[in-house]
Amino acid sequence: xxxxxxxxxxxxxxxxxxxxxxxxxxxxxxxxxxxxxxxxxxxxxxxxxxxxxxxxxxxxxxxxxxxxxxxxxxxxxxxxxxxxxxxxxxxxxxxxxxxxxxxxxxxxxxxxxxxxxxxxxxxxxxxxxxxxxxxxxxxxxxxxxxxxxxxxxxxxxxxxxxxxxxxxxxxxxxxxxxxxxxxxxxxxxxxxxxxxxxxxxxxxxxxxxxxxxxxxxxxxxxxxxxxxxxxxxxxxxxxxxxxxxxxxxxxxxxxxxxxxxxxxxxxxxxxxxxxxxxxxxxxxxxxxxxxxxxxxxxxxxxxxxxxxxxxxxxxxxxxxxxxxxxxxxxxxxxxxxxxxxxxxxxxxxxxxxxxxxxxxxxxxxxxxxxxxxxxxxxxxxxxxxxxxxxxxxxxxxxxxxxxxxxxxxxxxxxxxxxxxxxxxxxxxxxxxxxxxxxxxxxxxxxxxxxxxxxxxxxxxxxxxxxxxxxxxxxxxxxxxxxxxxxxxxxxxxxxxxxxxxxxxxxxxxxxxxxxxxxxxxxxxxxxxxxxxxxxxxxxxxxxxxxxxxxxxxxxxxxxxxxxxxxxxxxxxxxxxxxxxxxxxxxxxxxxxxxxxxxx
Amino acid sequence: xxxxxxxxxxxxxxxxxxxxxxxxxxxxxxxxxxxxxxxxxxxxxxxxxxxxxxxxxxxxxxxxxxxxxxxxxxxxxxxxxxxxxxxxxxxxxxxxxxxxxxxxxxxxxxxxxxxxxxxxxxxxxxxxxxxxxxxxxxxxxxxxxxxxxxxxxxxxxxxxxxxxxxxxxxxxxxxxxxxxxxxxxxxxxxxxxxxxxxxxxxxxxxxxxxxxxxxxxxxxxxxxxxxxxxxxxxxxxxxxxxxxxxxxxxxxxxxxxxxxxxxxxxxxx
Numbered sequence: 001x002x003x004x005x006x007x008x009x010x011x012x013x014x015x016x017x018x019x020x021x022x023x024x025x026x027x028x029x030x031x032x033x034x035x036x037x038x039x040x041x042x043x044x045x046x047x048x049x050x051x052x053x054x055x056x057x058x059x060x061x062x063x064x065x066x067x068x069x070x071x072x073x074x075x076x077x078x079x080x081x082x083x084x085x086x087x088x089x090x091x092x093x094x095x096x097x098x099x100x101x102x103x104x105x106x107x108x109x110x111x112x113x114x115x116x117x118x119x120x121x122x123x124x125x126x127x128x129x130x131x132x133x134x135x136x137x138x139x140x141x142x143x144x145x146x147x148x149x150x151x152x153x154x155x156x157x158x159x160x161x162x163x164x165x166x167x168x169x170x171x172x173x174x175x176x177x178x179x180x181x182x183x184x185x186x187x188x189x190x191x192x193x194x195x196x197x198x199x200x201x202x203x204x205x206x207x208x209x210x211x212x213x214x215x216x217x218x219x220x221x222x223x224x225x226x227x228x229x230x231x232x233x234x235x236x237x238x239x240x241x242x243x244x245x246x247x248x249x250x251x252x253x254x255x256x257x258x259x260x261x262x263x264x265x266x267x268x269x270x271x272x273x274x275x276x277x278x279x280x281x282x283x284x285x286x287x288x289x290x291x292x293x294x295x296x297x298x299x300x301x302x303x304x305x306x307x308x309x310x311x312x313x314x315x316x317x318x319x320x321x322x323x324x325x326x327x328x329x330x331x332x333x334x335x336x337x338x339x340x341x342x343x344x345x346x347x348x349x350x351x352x353x354x355x356x357x358x359x360x361x362x363x364x365x366x367x368x369x370x371x372x373x374x375x376x377x378x379x380x381x382x383x384x385x386x387x388x389x390x391x392x393x394x395x396x397x398x399x400x401x402x403x404x405x406x407x408x409x410x411x412x413x414x415x416x417x418x419x420x421x422x423x424x425x426x427x428x429x430x431x432x433x434x435x436x437x438x439x440x441x442x443x444x445x446x447x448x449x450x451x452x453x454x455x456x457x458x459x460x461x462x463x464x465x466x467x468x469x470x471x472x473x474x475x476x477x478x479x480x481x482x483x484x485x486x487x488x489x490x491x492x493x494x495x496x497x498x499x500x501x502x503x504x505x506x507x508x509x510x511x512x513x514x515x516x517x518x519x520x521x522x523x524x525x526x527x528x529x530x531x532x533x534x535x536x537x538x539x540x541x542x543x544x545x546x547x548x549x550x551x552x553x554x555x556x557x558x559x560x561x562x563x564x565x566x567x568x569x570x571x572x573x574x575x576x577x578x579x580x581x582x583x584x585x586x587x588x589x590x591x592x593x594x595x596x597x598x599x
Numbered sequence: 600x601x602x603x604x605x606x607x608x609x610x611x612x613x614x615x616x617x618x619x620x621x622x623x624x625x626x627x628x629x630x631x632x633x634x635x636x637x638x639x640x641x642x643x644x645x646x647x648x649x650x651x652x653x654x655x656x657x658x659x660x661x662x663x664x665x666x667x668x669x670x671x672x673x674x675x676x677x678x679x680x681x682x683x684x685x686x687x688x689x690x691x692x693x694x695x696x697x698x699x700x701x702x703x704x705x706x707x708x709x710x711x712x713x714x715x716x717x718x719x720x721x722x723x724x725x726x727x728x729x730x731x732x733x734x735x736x737x738x739x740x741x742x743x744x745x746x747x748x749x750x751x752x753x754x755x756x757x758x759x760x761x762x763x764x765x766x767x768x769x770x771x772x773x774x775x776x777x778x779x780x781x782x783x784x785x786x787x788x789x790x791x792x793x794x795x796x797x798x799x800x801x802x803x804x805x806x807x808x809x810x811x812x813x814x815x816x817x818x819x820x821x822x823x824x825x826x827x828x829x830x831x832x833x834x835x836x837x838x839x840x841x842x843x844x845x846x847x848x849x850x851x852x853x854x855x856x857x858x859x860x861x862x863x864x865x866x867x868x
Contacts, residue, residue, distance in 0.1 A: 117727030246627020515644035522643035
């Protein structure tokens with residue numbers, strides 16, 4: 001057998017995998033430090049999932065409510081995450097988000113304005129004050145384009161439409177990665193002193209999701225396979241409002257901004273049901289009556305917030321319960337009504353993409369009729385365990401930022417905290433990686449045997465005939481995760497899922513692909529299935545071990561939070577082909593911050 | 600809905616042809632749903648770009664029955680399914696395979712755009728801008744880079760030779776967004792005239808017609824740019840100002856910094 005050698009090798013100080021908000025921000029930071037920096041992405045540059053973020057970027061700038069400050073934002077974030085967040089990440093995030101927003105403006109982003117010309121901020125779930133800087137309802141596009149233009153002007157090298165198959169390691173250090181060009185199918189090696197993962201989430205393991213095809217858990221799996229720790233994999237956010245009809249767009253996101261701008265949830269009886277679902281933790285801060293809730297939009301001091309804007313986990317569970325109780329909408333969702341509450345001009349100005357999306361894809365005019373919405377798999381809270389200040393993983397040479405990193409959001413993320421997470425920790429990971437690279441004198445060495453065996457394995461799907469169809473395996477995986485590891489879980493179903501997922505993973509490993517190497521989506525999917533099935537198993541295993549309900553993890557058989565489990569992260573590791581889950585204590589919050597939660 | 604006949608272009612840079620498939624369709628579906636079903640059941644290796652399937656990323660551009668569109672935003676009930684549905688790749692860009700084209704031209708032209716250069720902050724550390732000034736440039740920020748406008752622009756659609764000297768509508772939108780950005784101080788007007796081929800556009804509005812974001816590319820971006828370029832090139836005071844500046848500077852030395860728009864405007868009047 002001839003050895004597969006890869007002729008194309010790129011030497012870099014810093015390799016960034018993923019070109020969404022976190023990845024581009026990391027590349028900008030590393031490049032600005034003088035590091036030779038390469039940015040690799042599966043899609044064309046500027047198409048990353050970040051473009052789908054709608055509502056805004058959370059930062060306590062206090063432009064609308066001067067009472068706001070980082071401590072309030074920190075407190076909201078921790079409470080939203082049911083106190084499972086890494087306190088230091090939540091602190092850095094709240095402290096630095098305003099500077100990152102101002103920086104985006106300095107790089108050309110045009111946020112909506114207050115009457116006196118400053119950056120306008122809007123209300124969102126779980127945020128005490130109007131805090132989201134935004135551009136209508138297409139903030140993510142503004143963020144990605146701003147960062148894309150900045151990176152282009154800095155001449156960051158971009159390797160587009162290139163998929164990373166594995167991280168390369170040498171003596172327990174990450175030394176780069178093996179990838180392939182989607183266009184040609186040819187292999188490429190990146191040799192790097194430091195590598196940043198910024199690959200986003202895992203939603204494509206589910207049938208109903210707001211996520212794009214790229215969200216196949218690549219970074220989670222790359223880190224795990226190389227030997228890094230993952231935490232909090234049981235915590236997956238189901239966004240309360242995805243489209244439910246037509247089937248073709250089921251799961252597509254409907255921004256929380258609809259509720260932030262006055263929209264309310266109603267059941268088939270026309271009742272605003274969220275008043276029935278206010279948990280004890282948020283009762284003191286939530287309106288009791290519709291009158292108070294409506295007043296709150298203009299009077300944050302004299303009235304308490306509407307329960308329609310409770311954190312996402314609460315709202316998603318409430319919608320799920322209403323549908324199960326038979327009070328759903330015709331297509332199996334609930335109603336989201338802004339038409340009867342705001343005038344058409346206001347709706348079109350504030351929510352132009354939503355107007356467009358419903359009009360074009362569902363034939364619904366949201367200025368005259370209610371939307372039908374239901375929960376959709378949206379965001380992975382869990383991910384690579386990182387050092388908060390530098391983004392360093394537990395493995396030397398490897399960093400992570402954005403959705404692929406764990407800890408920042410605890411068991412549930414607040415809306416608007418994702419875009420701020422991307423730029424705060426993208427920058428930090430880029431700086432961390434650049435510093436690590438600067439501390440290394442020589443380029444690390446790559447083991448040709450490692451490259452050969454990985455490349456050979458990737459091509460094996462072409463040698464096999466009569467194997468499984470990757471599209472069919474993907475469909476099975478999505479069915480399994482949707483029905484057994486979804487929004488409400490039970491021990492029995494999770495047990496069943498373990499077995500099914502092992503079988504699906506085995507089927508994925510014997511897929512066969514026909515045709516050629518050049519832009520072959522069947523092959524691409526077969527490769528993506530390896531990471532998708534791996535993260536699916538991590539989710540199911542961690543979910544089985546966490547015998548409580550908290551944030552994005554709801555167990556029907558353990559409906560309450562367990563204070564003891566509130567002190568641990570579930571850590572997933574991969575050793576000798578086996579996945580393990582171990583509870584490990586959370587970092588302890590210092591007293592001065594703990595003080596904020598005593599009122 | 601019954602089965603639909605799809606005629607999909609299959610091939611590489613070396614050539615190809617339309618192949619016919621019968622594909623099942625369901626209520627409420629878009630063209631991309633059928634392409635995905637075709638991929639999953641009959642043509643595993645059919646190459647197609649897509650990402651968000653929500654009209655937000657601009658990846659799935661194609662020519663559907665000859666009309667340049669996003670496959671994810673074209674509902675089947677807007678097409679006559681009693682006839683075959685034809686899907687072809689964008690014609691202006693070189694074929695990679697099937698429906699996937701090489702759009703690197705756009706990225707190369709983007710690299711040549713002189714960077715955004717903001718003016719100084721206010722004394723309180725903020726930038727103050729009126730919503731109405733922001734609105735104007737925000738229209739251009741809606742661009743999802745689907746490149747359909749580039750695809751239909753006749754200056755480059757069948758004229759490969761023009762690609763080196765013509766930025767195209769997408770890039771003109773980008774220049775317009777910078778030109779009309781309330782904070783930007785860079786002046787790109789001479790570049791637009793001399794290197795980016797702004798004058799080659801003869802405002803037939805083909806680009807505007809296909810824009811899925813409904814950006815008024817011709818009226819709001821290209822025509823105002825043309826006017827500004829004319830102002831910059833032929834205003835006698837600007838001409839005089841440049842001439843003097845050239846005299847003061849030692850020959851051959853680049854200007855210390857690009858002339859700010861504020862300076863140019865005050866020189867003009």
